[in-house]
Amino acid sequence: MTTDRSTKKWSLQEYHRLGEAGLLQDGRYELLNGEIVEMSLVGIRHKDCVSRLMRVLGPRTAGVAQLESQQPLVVGGDEPVPDVFLLRPSPDFYEGRHFNVGDVLLLIEVAESTLKTDQEVKVPKYAQHGVPEVWVVDLGGDRVWVYRHPQGGVYTHIQAYGRGDVIRLVGLEGVELEVDEILGKTWF
Numbered sequence: 001m002t003t004d005r006s007t008k009k010w011s012l013q014e015y016h017r018l019g020e021a022g023l024l025q026d027g028r029y030e031l032l033n034g035e036i037v038e039m040s041l042v043g044i045r046h047k048d049c050v051s052r053l054m055r056v057l058g059p060r061t062a063g064v065a066q067l068e069s070q071q072p073l074v075v076g077g078d079e080p081v082p083d084v085f086l087l088r089p090s091p092d093f094y095e096g097r098h099f100n101v102g103d104v105l106l107l108i109e110v111a112e113s114t115l116k117t118d119q120e121v122k123v124p125k126y127a128q129h130g131v132p133e134v135w136v137v138d139l140g141g142d143r144v145w146v147y148r149h150p151q152g153g154v155y156t157h158i159q160a161y162g163r164g165d166v167i168r169l170v171g172l173e174g175v176e177l178e179v180d181e182i183l184g185k186t187w188f
Contacts, residue, residue: 009033009034009035010034010035010036011034011077012031012074012077015031028081030078030079030081031077031079031080032080032117032122033078033121033125034077034078039081040112040114043112043113045184046110046139048184049083049139049182049183049184050070050083050084052181052182052184053084053108053182054067054084056177056181057086057175057177060175060177061086061172061175063089064089064172064175065086065087065089065105065106066087066090066093066094067084067085067086068085068087069083069084070082070083070084071085072099073085073099073100073107074098074100074101075101075126075129076125076129078125079098080122082107082108082122083108083109083110083137084107084108084110085099085104085105085106086104086105086172087099087103087104087105088103101129101131102129104131104132105132105169105171106132106133106134106135106169106172107126107131107133108135108136108137109122109123109134109135109136109137110139111136111137111138111140112139112140115136115138119136119145123136123155124153126147126150127147127150127153127154127155128150128153130150132148132150132170132171133146133148133170134146134147134148134155135147137182137183142162142163142183142186143160143161143162144161144179144182144183145158145159145160145161146158146160146161146167148170161179162179163179163180163183164178164179164180165179166178166179167182
């Protein structure tokens, strides 16, 4: 789909109408800062990392959070598609409604070719909307960037974790992951 990105900013409602009309069927898209952005192809390392995160987080957060992967998330007037996120538990499992940023406990973006967009576009958007904790898995850099404590639209605590480190979730006491569990085998 071609859009005149220099003039047209899409609203969330317009974006949803395009999807309902079948005009966004030829790819995977996100709405970021009013622009319809085609998502990058998912590479093997990206797929493997998301799978590992789902396998590891599932049992560790069962009963205390709802685990989702690659689903649209309403963030203000935008709709990114995070790789993995944990939501506050809901008795109805969020049926019949979109996932909303206000329900997020942890959001994870896996960056194989999207590190710049994840860090410069998505992370600030998540901070502006109060996501308490964001991880950006930097596959090329072999590390996990952790963003915490949003205040005034920015994260006040940013830390990089490498192999051998352990990340403890702020919002879910007792839940921790080893960086090696997230990154998997060494590729270089």
